[in-house]
Amino acid sequence: MQWPETEAEAIALQLELAPRVDCHEPEGFSPRAVAGLDVDYRDDHVAAAVVVLDADSLIEIESATAITPVRFPYIPGLFSFRELPPLLAAIAKLTVTPDLLIADGHGLAHPRRFGLACHLGVVTGIPTIGVAKTPMGGYDAPADTRGATTPLVDKGETVGAALRTQRGVKPVFVSVGHRISLERACAEVLRLAPKYRQPETTRRADRLCRDARATER
Structure with missing residues (x-):
């Protein structure tokens, strides 16, 4: 895939790829090897980490990191063009193919319905979820009960x-x-977050990519 060099080229690619997003899991889908992904920025480089856990025990199966130069400017709505190269490089180092990817960012909750999680999933073909700490859209607070949900809404x-x-x-x-x-x-x-706010996959990947950047420095 030719990598965009301008904002207009990146937006055009998002619009081209967005219709490929599939909102249905494969028949008999039962993920066992679940991977969390995260990045950490330092200067002009991005450190990416992927941590694969057993979905039931949350024991680590494998992990990998990659550090690459930043290839795209900071532009809201186009983060995947900064973060995808190192994330794909880290995934390529794995010997285990994850059944599910958990991205630290949005998927369809994006102005063009093609956030980082969508881009990652469409490129890899692996089922992918976006889990973000801040909303993209409006919502009512869910009940203070584990597992409670409310819709996240953008433009109706x-x-x-x-x-x-x-x-x-x-x-x-x-x-x-x-x-x-x-x-x-x-x-x-919810299954991957038995104790903390964020899923364990994200917590482990965050720690690993920060360690990778500290080691690189």
Whole structure:
């Protein structure tokens, strides 16, 4: 795939790829190896980490990191063009193919319905979920009960869900990336967040990419 060099080229590619997003999981979908992905910025480089966990035990199966130069400027709505290259480089180092990817960012909850999780899923073909800490759209606060959800809405369209993973903490914002339904995405995120606000996949990947940057310096 030719990598865009301008904002106009990146937006055009998003519009071209967005119709490929599939909001249905494969028949018999039962993910076992679940991967969390995150990035950390330092100067003109991006450190990416992928951590693969067993979905039931949350024991680490494998992990990998990659550090690449920043290839695209900071432009809201186009983060995937900065973060995708190192994330794909980290995934390529794995010997295990994940059944599910959990991206630290949005999927369909995006102005052009093609956030980082969608881009990652369409390129890899792996079912992907976006889990963000801040909303892209409006929502009503879900009940203070683990597993409670409310719609995340943008321009009158439901683009995700506010999900309460733990009582007494802010919700996370779940959206479809690729090859999964929103209902199933929320169920998988809840399964991966037994103790904390964020899924364990994201917590481990965040720690690993920060360690990678510290080591590189």
